[in-house]
Amino acid sequence: MGDVARIQLRDLCGTRAGDKGDISNVALFAYDEEAYEAIRAEVTADRVKRHVGSLVLGEVRRYEAANVLALNFVMERALGGGGPRSLRSDNLGKTLGGALLRMEIDVPASVAASAPRRRPVVP
């Protein structure tokens, strides 16, 4: 492996989270093929499990969807018991994807250099 650089997931992918019962699924959508290979190599289920800490009490599983350059993390016991009984403000886990984007990973320097680093422009 050549030069590596540390980068936050927010600069490599988008995300959306969904809920079913007490299970949250968080999908990461890489911005291009290189970014997809980078997150596929680095963002393992174990790593996500450690990152989310007490937000998620159960197991974390990872699935791949290469056709849309995505990783899908299925997290059990992740919503305070499930939408209609959870005491959490975010009882559906809509913001859990954002929590994942905070993670930093090491990627080839070329991937970091070409990461879009898009930031909102709101008047």
Next chain:
Amino acid sequence: MTVTVAGGQGFYGDHVGSTRTLLDAGVDYLCLEALAELTLAILQKDRQRDESLGYTRDLPAYLALALPHVAEKRTKVITNAGGINPVGAGRAAVETAKRLGISGVRIATVVGDDLTGRVDELAGAGHGSLTNAETGEPWSSFPGDLLFASAYLGAGPIVSALADGADVVITGRTADPSLFLAPLVYEHGWASDDWDRLAAGIVVGHLCECSGQSTGGNLSGEWWTVPEPWNFAYPIAECEADGTAVLTKAPGTGGRVDFDTVRHQLLYEVHDPAAYVTPDVVADFTSVALDDLGDDRVRLSGVRGRPATPTYKALFTYPYGWSGESRVAFAWPDAYAKARAAAAIFRRRVEMAGHVVDDWLEEYWGVNALHGATVPLDGADEAPEVIVRLAWRCGDAATVARVGREMAPMALSAPPWGLTGTGRGMGGAPSQLMGLWPALVDKSLVDPGVAVEMVEV
């Protein structure tokens, strides 16, 4: 022959008026998906108050817009607005048609998803029946009284209703994408074991069922570049007999349909993307090719499917006590410390008063309320302001309210400054909680009870 299906509602509370853009576009089928898991709690409370309720009450408003188009045979409506009372919803639909002076419209109601009265029979059916599909717990540990139970039905009963000439089809629990698959099966004559085409229809349904979520809503990519986000864009799929389709949106609306907006929806609420289990087929979402054609058009092709399973998913629900909550804002300096101290004082006061609280939750807005352990706390001590949100769960509504009343006296006797930011509600109104118990039920135990009732107005 191209058949157009459109997603005019993504949840109970969506914008009714935006459906007009789809009707004006002349879609063949307007599908209204009204039921999230959370919606069930709302409908259950409605029905507790009034036996005739239990369906989503915006149905008449949607039908008031759609029925004139339906009466002219320009479109048909398919919806799961029946919730936990499809018969009540069907009655409301007929009343709406009569009130509008609409005639010559056939309204079908699908019943048979309700399993509430059959739980003992189903639990006794062997094969580890009604085991919690999420946790693996046996039915014997179901916590408390059953509120209601319903199975997620497939496209079948809707296809039957359409074949019998229905113009409007109202169901209770039906798997969301099956609402969209049904008209494609009916129009294109797809066989019940044509797994690839059925899976293609499920992909279409999945991409349309959450209204604006495939057309630029809730987009974590460049959300700030989505055109006219106030001019809600709802999805339309142009579907061919071979299973291919183009996803687009109503003309004249804002939003965007491109590779990024569509893939964001593709994995929404999906577990294994290679095996998306529905009552009609097991769809492989990793087989879909998304071709961005430009001009807000994305082509879907190559979808593969596998045979359906012998079971339906069903949800069994139980009461889970009552909740209350309160928020207080604290200002710099030491806002976070004051907020934590206030939470501790409040909880101590509640304990001294002898109120029994089963669960507490503390959230610190401005620090880590949403992202918990993933947030570094470096700057927290200097936060310009912090809101503490305390939530509690008790066995009954009265106790929840008594806990909330312990907050007010803290205005003059807790960390500074006063009870800023609590709003007029202070302790908040008690709210009933509900637990979900998902389980699989053999289709052979459910199907004999499924029927379509037709009324012509």
